[in-house]
Amino acid sequence: MANALTGTVLYSSAFLMELKLGFLFVLFSFVPIWMAFANLLPKGQNDGAVLREVSQSLLARKLLFQQLEMAQLIEGKVPFADLPDTYFESINDAQYQKTFLIDYFFMVAYARALDGLEFEEADSLLQAFSANRPVEESVYWPVYMLESLFCDVLFGRLADAEEKYIQIQAQPLLKRHWFGNRRIRASYAFFCLVDVEATKKLLEQEQAAAMDPTPETDANIELRLYRWLKSYFEN
Known part of the structure; x- marks a missing residue:
């Protein structure tokens, strides 16, 4: 959730910046968004695996x-x-x-x-x-x-x-x-x-x-x- 929120804030803030700075914000937003997405994919015992486990049992x-x-x-x-x-x-x-x-x-x-x-x-x-x-x-x-x-x-x-x-x-x-x-x-x-x-x-x-x-x-x-x-x- 923290990664998703951070990425969303960075991406949204990019449209309020000058072009070059906004472009950097967009680039930086990809990292936490990707980490949030990867963590939600059920693998091992990550958050995605926990969510899948509790949804089934x-x-x-x-x-x-x-x-x-x-x-x-x-x-x-x-x-x-x-x-x-x-x-x-x-x-x-x-x-x-x-x-x-x-x-x-x-x-x-x-x-x-x-x-x-x-x-x-x-x-x-x-x-x-x-x-x-x-x-x-x-x-x-x-x-x-x-x-x-x-x-x-x-x-x-x-x-x-x-x-x-x-x-x-x-x-x-x-x-x-x-x-x-x-x-x-x-x-x-x-x-x-x-x-x-x-x-x-x-x-x-x-x-x-x-x-x-x-x-x-x-x-x-x-x-x-x-x-x-x-x-x-x-x-």
């Missing part, structure tokens, strides 16, 4: 409205633990697992489990996600890969973790996410590589973020996990 419409409600609560910095349990009932319902809109609920439920340091529950959620959904087609594929590696090293599935590490390093998108998450890198260094010095170094780099007095909700989770991992070195 009552279950998908229910999930979309719940997703919008939950996203509003999260943006309002409501703690994950305070999110209503009713939002996550659909995760275990097979009929909801036919739509890609359920992927968001798996990810929020996973974050909720991490927030409470419920690692077994978090691991179980990721395994259910990969068992019931085509995770490689999901927009949350990079998140799944990194977080499943995190769970693998915690529960001693080191061969699986090493295999995922190789896969992550071979794909630029996954590799970019990897370098953006020191908590997972530190966990891999400590539990899988048993490299204490590398782990300490990564934890020290995280110190500035840990000192932030007003972290966002997601940062709260990382802070809690950071403190949990650092506790291994306090004794």
Whole structure:
């Protein structure tokens, strides 16, 4: 909508300008209009795909409205633990697992489990996600890969973790996410590589973020996990 509105304003304003300037406005209007048009074409999990999904399924419409409600609560910095349990009932319902809109609920439920340091529950959620959904087609594929590696090293599935590490390093998108998450890198260094010095170094780099007095909700989770991992070195 923003792209369409921007393109329309630029195109309409062109007729109020001098010829050369108006011509530039017309040219510039094509970019946002094309982006809006492309986004409406159903592809992957873009807006067009969402519109098609909710127009064909009552279950998908229910999930979309719940997703919008939950996203509003999260943006309002409501703690994950305070999110209503009713939002996550659909995760275990097979009929909801036919739509890609359920992927968001798996990810929020996973974050909720991490927030409470419920690692077994978090691991179980990721395994259910990969068992019931085509995770490689999901927009949350990079998140799944990194977080499943995190769970693998915690529960001693080191061969699986090493295999995922190789896969992550071979794909630029996954590799970019990897370098953006020191908590997972530190966990891999400590539990899988048993490299204490590398782990300490990564934890020290995280110190500035840990000192932030007003972290966002997601940062709260990382802070809690950071403190949990650092506790291994306090004794």
